[in-house]
Amino acid sequence: MRILIAIDKFKGSIPATTAAQAIASALNQVLPEADCDLCPIADGGEGTAEAVVTALHGEWCQAATSDAQKRPVTASYGLVRTAAGHLEAVMEMSAASGLAMVSDLPLDPAAATTCGTGLMLQDAISRGAQRIVIGIGGSATNDAGIGMAATLGFRFLDASGAPLEPVIASLDRLAAIEPPQTSFPEILVACDVNNPLLGPHGCTRVYGPQKGVADFEFFESRLQHLASVASRDLGVDHRDVPGAGAAGGLGFGLMTFCKARLTSGFDLIADLVHLRERIAAADLIITGEGRLDAQTLHGKGPMGVAEMARELGKPIAAFAGAIEAEEQLRTRFDLLCAIKPREMPLTEAMQRGPELLTTAVLDQSHALLRLLTTP
Numbered sequence: 001m002r003i004l005i006a007i008d009k010f011k012g013s014i015p016a017t018t019a020a021q022a023i024a025s026a027l028n029q030v031l032p033e034a035d036c037d038l039c040p041i042a043d044g045g046e047g048t049a050e051a052v053v054t055a056l057h058g059e060w061c062q063a064a065t066s067d068a069q070k071r072p073v074t075a076s077y078g079l080v081r082t083a084a085g086h087l088e089a090v091m092e093m094s095a096a097s098g099l100a101m102v103s104d105l106p107l108d109p110a111a112a113t114t115c116g117t118g119l120m121l122q123d124a125i126s127r128g129a130q131r132i133v134i135g136i137g138g139s140a141t142n143d144a145g146i147g148m149a150a151t152l153g154f155r156f157l158d159a160s161g162a163p164l165e166p167v168i169a170s171l172d173r174l175a176a177i178e179p180p181q182t183s184f185p186e187i188l189v190a191c192d193v194n195n196p197l198l199g200p201h202g203c204t205r206v207y208g209p210q211k212g213v214a215d216f217e218f219f220e221s222r223l224q225h226l227a228s229v230a231s232r233d234l235g236v237d238h239r240d241v242p243g244a245g246a247a248g249g250l251g252f253g254l255m256t257f258c259k260a261r262l263t264s265g266f267d268l269i270a271d272l273v274h275l276r277e278r279i280a281a282a283d284l285i286i287t288g289e290g291r292l293d294a295q296t297l298h299g300k301g302p303m304g305v306a307e308m309a310r311e312l313g314k315p316i317a318a319f320a321g322a323i324e325a326e327e328q329l330r331t332r333f334d335l336l337c338a339i340k341p342r343e344m345p346l347t348e349a350m351q352r353g354p355e356l357l358t359t360a361v362l363d364q365s366h367a368l369l370r371l372l373t374t375p
Contacts, residue, residue: 044190044265118151145253
């Protein structure tokens with residue numbers, strides 16, 4: 001019997017890879033003949049690189065880069081070799097330009113830069129990556145990717161032709177954008193938000209406050225000017241494309257400067273790890289994440305797994321820290337199990353996540369076996 005473990009992270013408690021390993025370990029105790037296929041999943045945010053590297057048996061690379069406030073850091077990203085022999089890099093912008101990395105400093109969005117993300121991209125290109133997949137959640141920046149672009153060779157010039165510092169505060173003096181005489185590999189952006197660059201639903205007003213943005217007009221006017229100059233000098237205008245406002249406008253920057261393509265995070269990762277083929281080859285699918293609730297029904301990772309399993313006629317079980325909207329979810333899953341005991345405080349449950357997950361799988365072993373043996 002073959003069991004596919006396609007599980008997302010339990011945010012703040014269990015990384016997706018650790019969750020998959022805990023489930024496999026428990027299954028091996030009660031179903032030693034089971035062949036467990038570990039396929040952690042992600043939606044393009046935190047954990048994306050780890051999920052893909054684990055699922056495809058890739059390798060980790062270290063890149064010397066900098067955080068959003070230009071302090072030297074080392075960022076990890078994955079390299080995987082495709083069946084066709086192509087080298088692909090899988091990374092998260094938050095590994096270099098994430099908000100959590102600068103939480104020890106006062107928020108300074110006018111100086112925050114994506115130059116570190118550019119250095120990580122540059123490192124992957126130098127290693128021969130023929131395609132780069134990048135998740136862009138959790139950013140500390142609101143610079144529309146100009147820091148990244150400058151690192152990759154773009155020049156932002158004032159009216160006299162002098163180079164500007166590639167930060168948002170300089171963009172009111174932007175007169176021209178000069179692209180480098182180089183090309184970039186294919187870049188796919190895992191993005192599950194639909195915000196445009198500008199306006200009431202844009203990056204500044206929706207996501208800016210959590211990064212310290214208070215003067216909306218200061219940022220909006222500069223990003224508007226950047227988009228206009230880019231349209232004139234680069235011949236593209238992505239300001240209104242859904243997802244352009246993701247990660248402080250990095251979605252816009254990747255499309256504008258690197259000709260990147262934005263796509264659904266879950267769909268992209270599912271394609272990368274050959275999820276449909278692995279579901280088709282399995283006798284039982286196990287998925288889950290930290291919380292299953294009404295939002296799960298609207299395209300989150302476990303729901304995507306469940307829909308594929310249903311299409312292919314495979315039984316599917318889900319484990320989660322907590323489960324709400326259980327009546328609705330039971331129409332999509334054959335087995336639902338919350339791993340947190342009702343009386344246990346949440347903080348304790350999060351600390352004991354792997355242990356609780358293992359116990360829950362062992363407790364549900366008979367139910368899982370029924371799913372495996374029921375025609």
